[in-house]
Amino acid sequence: MIKVLAPGLFTTVQDTGRFGYRNKGVPVSGAMDSFSAVLANRLLNNDDGAALLEITMTGPELEFTAPTHIVITGARIRPAINQTLIPNNRVIRIHPSDVLSFGKPERGIRAYMAIKGGFGTPVVLKSRSLYFPVTAYDHLKKGQELGHEAFEGTVDELIEIKVNNDFLFGSSIPVYPGPEYDMLNAEEKEMLGRGFSVSTLNNRMAYQLEEQLPPNDYGIITSGTLPGTVQLTPSGRLIVLMKDCQTTGGYPRILQLSEQGICALAQKKYGDRIVFTMC
Amino acid sequence: MASAVEKYHISIIPFGPGAILVTWPPRIEEGILEDIILFGRVIADRLEKACEQVPAYHSLLLVFDEAVNTAEISDRLSGLYGSMDRKPLERRLWRIPVCYHPGFAPDMALLSERKGISPEEIVKRHTRATYTVYGIGFLPGFMYLGGLDESLVTPRRNEPRQKVSRGAVGIGGRQTGIYPQQSPGGWNIIGNSPVQLFDPLKKKPCPVGIADKVRFYEISREEHELLEIEVSAGVHKLKNEKWYD
Numbered sequence: 348m349i350k351v352l353a354p355g356l357f358t359t360v361q362d363t364g365r366f367g368y369r370n371k372g373v374p375v376s377g378a379m380d381s382f383s384a385v386l387a388n389r390l391l392n393n394d395d396g397a398a399l400l401e402i403t404m405t406g407p408e409l410e411f412t413a414p415t416h417i418v419i420t421g422a423r424i425r426p427a428i429n430q431t432l433i434p435n436n437r438v439i440r441i442h443p444s445d446v447l448s449f450g451k452p453e454r455g456i457r458a459y460m461a462i463k464g465g466f467g468t469p470v471v472l473k474s475r476s477l478y479f480p481v482t483a484y485d486h487l488k489k490g491q492e493l494g495h496e497a498f499e500g501t502v503d504e505l506i507e508i509k510v511n512n513d514f515l516f517g518s519s520i521p522v523y524p525g526p527e528y529d530m531l532n533a534e535e536k537e538m539l540g541r542g543f544s545v546s547t548l549n550n551r552m553a554y555q556l557e558e559q560l561p562p563n564d565y566g567i568i569t570s571g572t573l574p575g576t577v578q579l580t581p582s583g584r585l586i587v588l589m590k591d592c593q594t595t596g597g598y599p600r601i602l603q604l605s606e607q608g609i610c611a612l613a614q615k616k617y618g619d620r621i622v623f624t625m626c
Numbered sequence: 627m628a629s630a631v632e633k634y635h636i637s638i639i640p641f642g643p644g645a646i647l648v649t650w651p652p653r654i655e656e657g658i659l660e661d662i663i664l665f666g667r668v669i670a671d672r673l674e675k676a677c678e679q680v681p682a683y684h685s686l687l688l689v690f691d692e693a694v695n696t697a698e699i700s701d702r703l704s705g706l707y708g709s710m711d712r713k714p715l716e717r718r719l720w721r722i723p724v725c726y727h728p729g730f731a732p733d734m735a736l737l738s739e740r741k742g743i744s745p746e747e748i749v750k751r752h753t754r755a756t757y758t759v760y761g762i763g764f765l766p767g768f769m770y771l772g773g774l775d776e777s778l779v780t781p782r783r784n785e786p787r788q789k790v791s792r793g794a795v796g797i798g799g800r801q802t803g804i805y806p807q808q809s810p811g812g813w814n815i816i817g818n819s820p821v822q823l824f825d826p827l828k829k830k831p832c833p834v835g836i837a838d839k840v841r842f843y844e845i846s847r848e849e850h851e852l853l854e855i856e857v858s859a860g861v862h863k864l865k866n867e868k869w870y871d
Contacts, residue, residue, distance in 0.1 A: 366678060366691070367678060368766075368831065369678050369679075369680045369689065370678070370679055370680055370681065370762060370835075370836065371762055371766060371767060371824070371831060371832040372762045372763045372764060372765055372766045372767055372768050372824075372832070373766045373826075373831070374766075471826050471827070472826055472831060480766070480807045480826075481766055481826045482826070523640070523642045523643065525641065525642075526639060526641055526647050526649075567652075568652055568654065568683045568684055568685075569682050569683055569760075569761055569763065569770060570647070570649075570682050570683065570684075570685040570687065571647070571680035571682060571685060571686075571687025571689075572687075573641065573642065573645055573687075573689065575642065593763055593764055593765075594680055594762075594763045595680065595682050595761055595762075595763030595764065596763075600641070603641060603642035603645075604642075605642065605643060606644075626643075
């Protein structure tokens with residue numbers, strides 16, 4: 348079991364997502380940076396869909412009560428066991444009463460902590476991903492306890508693994524044209540290539556961008572949306588939908604991020620620059 | 627009614643590497659909605675690659691669990707649509723209780739004043755219509771209901787509320803609907819329904835489907851209270867029956 352001594356800014360349990368209920372309006376959810384989440388699980392020989400922690404900006408403080416192994420991937424937020432720094436992308440052996448804590452984010456903002464066998468938190472609609480109101484709460488609270496199986500064996504200890512995840516921290520966001528891309532005029536299309544910065548409104552539901560396109564009257568009849576869909580509002584604002592987004596929307600869908608693009612955007616914070624790059 | 631036998635010109639386009647969007651003519655009409663649902667069933671039965679479907683108004687979004695050859699699947703979809711058998715669609719009519727008491731209807735007075743229609747008459751017109759579920763989205767279990775009486779069409783509030791109560795019944799433009807959970811929202815609230823339209827702990831969390839029909843019936847405050855107890859005890863069942871065109 349893990350005791351949450353301090354919850355951090357927004358620490359949530361996620362897996363690959365909740366599939367099969369979009370037609371009832373249920374968001375997909377799942378890890379925002381799926382590349383880092385899957386990597387963490389694979390390093391532990393877990394299933395890709397094992398539940399892990401998504402840690403945002405300010406990490407939690409967690410105390411382990413049972414032996415296990417963990418891996419941290421994604422953002423570098425100075426993770427430490429009993430105050431001794433540990434590297435990302437490496438299997439770490441955990442002993443009872445070890446305490447995991449984090450420091451300042453150095454690169455990216457979302458880190459993932461996978462645990463051998465995955466977390467055994469409740470499954471709701473075939474997924475352990477937290478999303479309120481489908482689940483009763485959406486992020487960890489102080490004093491909470493998270494269940495997992497104790498693990499005393501050994502994972503194939505990979506002393507050093509080289510992970511090329513630079514794409515997560517660069518400004519390039521790969522995109523495809525969205526269904527309404529051709530509603531845009533040449534000038535608007537050109538503006539999309541100029542680069543944008545992330546606004547203060549950024550979370551698991553959506554990232555709004557600071558710079559705007561000219562106001563427009565390109566409304567559409569409500570239709571399906573996806574994580575990674577870039578919507579254009581009448582005032583010219585760009586909203587990039589993320590993993591907890593609504594399943595339908597009434598704004599034109601001008602671009603669609605690739606999964607890699609979603610992962611890279613998930614590592615951006617307020618003020619970070621991004622450039623959409625057509626695939 | 628022959629609405630489901632008509633054939634439409636549809637467009638099939640990729641929506642990123644792992645999804646395909648099928649679009650019907652941009653009109654809000656029952657025939658199109660039925661065609662979408664029927665095509666969705668053909669896809670579920672006959673398309674080799676499994677996908678999730680998000681039908682809404684005049685489109686059907688197909689979401690695959692990985693990147694796919696969208697050109698190849700689009701051709702296959704085109705063929706399936708061309709050879710589709712059009713059987714009448716079986717649908718259900720859901721009867722949903724609503725309490726229009728002023729305590730549940732913060733926008734009723736303003737609506738009544740603006741329209742020059744008494745609250746009683748608004749309730750009458752809101753309950754006599756048969757609505758069609760054109761989409762489920764925004765929130766888990768939130769139904770976009772079309773078929774609102776012309777005289778009740780009201781734009782969304784300029785300032786959305788930070789908190790709209792669970793069960794609130796609202797009017798937003800030409801649509802009406804129920805907030806299944808407490809949430810921010812911009813629709814004009816004229817009543818409240820005690821029923822549970824989305825229960826994540828049930829195997830089928832939302833019994834209503836797209837293209838189903840909905841009718842509201844008025845209940846008193848006392849009946850609302852009683853139903854709330856039934857709902858929280860898990861013994862309430864939504865009234866529903868087969869719908870015939």
